[in-house]
Amino acid sequence: MKYSVLAGLSLVGAALAKSSIPSIEVKGKKFFYSNNGTEFSIRGVAYQANYDGTAQSGSSDSYVDPLVDAATCERDIPYLLSLRTNVVRTYAINPNQSHDDCMNALADAGIYVISDLSSPDESIVSSDPSWNAELFTRYSQVVDTLAPYPNVIGFFAGNEVADAVNNTASMAYVKAAVRDLKTYIKDKNYRSSLAVGYATDDNQYVREAISNYLVCDNAEDSIDFFGYNIYEFCGDSSYASSGYKDRTEEFADYPVPAFFSEYGCVEGTKPRPFDDVPILYSDKMNDVWSGGIVYMYFEVGNHYGLVSTSGSSVSKKQDFDNLSSQMQKVTVTGVNSADYKVTTTVGRSCPTTGPDWMANSKLPPSPNSDLCECMYQSLECIPVDGLSEKKIKEVYDYLYGLKAKGTIDAVSGVYSNGTEGVYGAYSMCNAKQRVAWAMDRYAKKNGGASACGFQGKGTSKAATSASGSCSTQMSSIGAAGSNTINAGLAASSGAADGGSNGGGSGSSATSSGIAAGMNQPQAVHVGAWQLGAYTLAAIGTGVFMIML
Numbered sequence: 403m404k405y406s407v408l409a410g411l412s413l414v415g416a417a418l419a420k421s422s423i424p425s426i427e428v429k430g431k432k433f434f435y436s437n438n439g440t441e442f443s444i445r446g447v448a449y450q451a452n453y454d455g456t457a458q459s460g461s462s463d464s465y466v467d468p469l470v471d472a473a474t475c476e477r478d479i480p481y482l483l484s485l486r487t488n489v490v491r492t493y494a495i496n497p498n499q500s501h502d503d504c505m506n507a508l509a510d511a512g513i514y515v516i517s518d519l520s521s522p523d524e525s526i527v528s529s530d531p532s533w534n535a536e537l538f539t540r541y542s543q544v545v546d547t548l549a550p551y552p553n554v555i556g557f558f559a560g561n562e563v564a565d566a567v568n569n570t571a572s573m574a575y576v577k578a579a580v581r582d583l584k585t586y587i588k589d590k591n592y593r594s595s596l597a598v599g600y601a602t603d604d605n606q607y608v609r610e611a612i613s614n615y616l617v618c619d620n621a622e623d624s625i626d627f628f629g630y631n632i633y634e635f636c637g638d639s640s641y642a643s644s645g646y647k648d649r650t651e652e653f654a655d656y657p658v659p660a661f662f663s664e665y666g667c668v669e670g671t672k673p674r675p676f677d678d679v680p681i682l683y684s685d686k687m688n689d690v691w692s693g694g695i696v697y698m699y700f701e702v703g704n705h706y707g708l709v710s711t712s713g714s715s716v717s718k719k720q721d722f723d724n725l726s727s728q729m730q731k732v733t734v735t736g737v738n739s740a741d742y743k744v745t746t747t748v749g750r751s752c753p754t755t756g757p758d759w760m761a762n763s764k765l766p767p768s769p770n771s772d773l774c775e776c777m778y779q780s781l782e783c784i785p786v787d788g789l790s791e792k793k794i795k796e797v798y799d800y801l802y803g804l805k806a807k808g809t810i811d812a813v814s815g816v817y818s819n820g821t822e823g824v825y826g827a828y829s830m831c832n833a834k835q836r837v838a839w840a841m842d843r844y845a846k847k848n849g850g851a852s853a854c855g856f857q858g859k860g861t862s863k864a865a866t867s868a869s870g871s872c873s874t875q876m877s878s879i880g881a882a883g884s885n886t887i888n889a890g891l892a893a894s895s896g897a898a899d900g901g902s903n904g905g906g907s908g909s910s911a912t913s914s915g916i917a918a919g920m921n922q923p924q925a926v927h928v929g930a931w932q933l934g935a936y937t938l939a940a941i942g943t944g945v946f947m948i949m950l
């Protein structure tokens with residue numbers, strides 16, 4: 403069945419209109435409308451088609467930003483409204499493009515946005531985590547792009563980054579990203595209600611520790627909301643047998659808003675009956691959960707779609723009608739902000755590191771691209787021009803191997819270990835800057851220029867001394883690079899990134915770790931959005947174990 407655009411929903415001139423939609427703010431473990439204190443419960447739909455499979459990994463166009471094309475938003479908004487949608491989740495935004503038309507059209511329809519900050523090529527990689535100046539640049543640009551719109555609730559600083567005990571060290575880097583994006587929003591004087599959260603994978607061995615870790619110690623470093631990608635209620639299940647009851651009990655006293663950042667299991671009865679919808683919004687759950695986001699709007703071959711689209715036409719699947727009929731039944735009875743007493747506070751104790759948890763409560767340093775550039779300029783031994791990421795990694799691995807053997811430690815300033823909580827002051831620099839620091843350190847310890855060969859991979863250059871605050875910062879850090887300081891945040895400027903003067907250290911590749919690009923499947927892991935079909939097996943196993 404086809405819809406036409408709702409009468410009265412005029413998109414003409416939307417870009418100029420200043421929407422009067424009230425922002426949403428967090429108080430305690432709930433969301434509220436800022437204008438009148440009415441509690442806000444998310445009735446969300448994930449809204450991003452799969453990236454074009456023909457795009458090459460590493461290119462910047464491996465995804466289609468769903469909030470750029472006015473015609474697409476105009477086509478889809480009536481469908482979203484007929485599902486009573488008040489939130490869409492987007493997974494990858496292109497900061498280079500204008501979002502005015504779609505954001506204003508969504509605002510006019512009363513629809514809010516929560517967006518991930520990463521992209522398929524730029525994210526914190528669970529197997530080789532890093533929180534560095536390149537990622538900070540990307541994430542801060544997404545914040546800059548969306549912050550002006552009143553109908554943005556906030557951002558996910560990570561999606562399903564840790565999904566097994568052995569990669570939970572990555573959560574230290576995610577939490578550093580949360581800390582730094584919250585600081586960035588304050589520094590830029592953006593609306594204080596803009597929230598930064600995380601969306602977790604439903605792995606039974608790590609989910610509880612992750613949820614505690616993200617709200618432990620300092621409130622300034624903690625998430626503002628918790629998203630749970632949950633596929634536990636499949637087919638004709640029930641509150642008790644699905645796992646929803648247990649999860650609800652676990653989150654009863656969680657200090658910040660928690661909601662389902664993805665739900666809608668496709669196992670079992672097809673089309674999906676969405677019998678969990680009335681339960682999620684009932685008194686059983688709605689005091690603990692601020693609603694949920696159904697995965698997902700577009701059908702892209704993984705059977706999670708609610709509609710199929712082609713050009714200007716949309717055809718609803720039976721899942722859509724089922725969800726719609728369930729959503730019509732929903733009435734959430736919330737509390738008014740003025741009557742709501744906050745009884746839980748953040749600042750829990752962090753899980754201790756050991757066999758079940760690998761993220762230290764000490765977090766990595768804040769990325770500062772200016773400091774990295776000064777450091778790079780001060781070096782006398784650097785990689786030769788155009789050295790590939792693979793070769794950069796080889797050199798780093800060689801130098802790291804020397805440290806591991808106890809022969810010579812030339813990596814202390816760039817070494818990073820989220821389990822030990824040990825981070826060199828320059829560990830937040832990009833891969834090329836990090837390897838250069840280590841090569842220079844090695845050469846200085848072994849006779850200078852003559853030790854800068856690295857089998858043709860190293861070259862000598864004249865040092866340019868740092869000046870101003872860089873100089874002060876570099877002397878506090880020291881030659882060994884091991885005194886971490888708070889140098890503040892600085893994104894890469896285009897100039898330094900392009901390395902146009904030939905001496906710049908920007909690497910043109912979008913590396914997100916020294917090994918980025920080495921391991922494609924991991925490097926592009928962004929959770930169920932892209933890998934829905936592939937993660938299904940894992941999800942199924944999880945469900946099975948929970949139901950036992």
Ligand SMILES: *[C@@H]1O[C@H](CO)[C@@H](O)[C@H](O)[C@H]1NC(C)=O
Pocket residue numbers: 424435437438439440
């Ligand atoms: C509060 O404002 C929101 C947004 O305009 C509106 O949807 C809601 O109905 C209002 N609440 C009450 C109690 O009027």
Ligand SMILES: *[C@@H]1O[C@H](CO)[C@@H](O)[C@H](O)[C@H]1NC(C)=O
Pocket residue numbers: 462463496497498
């Ligand atoms: C945005 O534009 C810059 C400069 O042209 C480019 O380097 C970058 O890759 C673009 N980003 C995206 C996400 O397309």
Ligand SMILES: *[C@@H]1O[C@H](CO)[C@@H](O)[C@H](O)[C@H]1NC(C)=O
Pocket residue numbers: 566568569
């Ligand atoms: C982590 O554990 C998974 C199984 O849960 C295994 O497949 C993977 O190889 C392990 N990774 C590392 C780095 O040990």
Ligand SMILES: *[C@@H]1O[C@H](CO)[C@@H](O)[C@H](O)[C@H]1NC(C)=O
Pocket residue numbers: 818819820821822
């Ligand atoms: C981090 O430190 C732990 C404990 O010393 C060690 O087992 C692990 O291999 C280190 N990880 C990396 C990536 O170096």
Ligand SMILES: CC(=O)N[C@H]1CO[C@H](CO)[C@@H](O)[C@@H]1O
Pocket residue numbers: 673674675676720723724725727728
């Ligand atoms: C809740 C709901 O509307 N369920 C319907 C989903 O679709 C199937 C197949 O058409 C119907 O039988 C269900 O009643």
